[in-house]
Amino acid sequence: MAEIKWTKQAADDFESIMQFIALDSEHYAQLFAADIIEVIERLSEFPESGRTVPEVHMNEIREVLFGNYRIIYRFKKDIVEILTIYHGSRILDPKKLN
Numbered sequence: 704m705a706e707i708k709w710t711k712q713a714a715d716d717f718e719s720i721m722q723f724i725a726l727d728s729e730h731y732a733q734l735f736a737a738d739i740i741e742v743i744e745r746l747s748e749f750p751e752s753g754r755t756v757p758e759v760h761m762n763e764i765r766e767v768l769f770g771n772y773r774i775i776y777r778f779k780k781d782i783v784e785i786l787t788i789y790h791g792s793r794i795l796d797p798k799k800l801n
Contacts, residue, residue: 705750705783707743712799713785720772720788742769743785750778759797775800 709717717739725732746752746767753765756775764786766775771791777784777800786800 705747705778705781707747707783707785709785710787713787716788720790739769739772739774739788742767742774743783746776746778746783750783753778756795756797756800758795759800764800 717736721732721736724735751765753767753774753776755762756764756766756773763777763779764775765778766773768774768791773787773789773791773795775786775789775795777786789795
């Protein structure tokens with residue numbers, strides 16, 4: 704089972720998304736948060752379940768999709784490092800995945 708770690712960028716992204724959703728509904732923000740956490744926790748058991756990120760072409764940088772969001776992570780050995788949570792309509796800058 705892999706350990707889950709969050710980068711500061713990913714934690715900030717998560718917080719920003721939650722605040723945005725909460726502007727309309729605190730309830731739906733909490734539901735969304737629970738669902739995102741569940742998807743990320745599943746990565747501890749299935750860390751290679753995500754696809755490689757097309758913009759990066761590096762096997763250790765992977766993503767899982769959840770609704771309109773891309774959960775981008777790095778998998779090495781026994782660690783899943785959440786790099787960012789990104790809205791799919793935005794252009795991903797691969798330089799920000801370090």
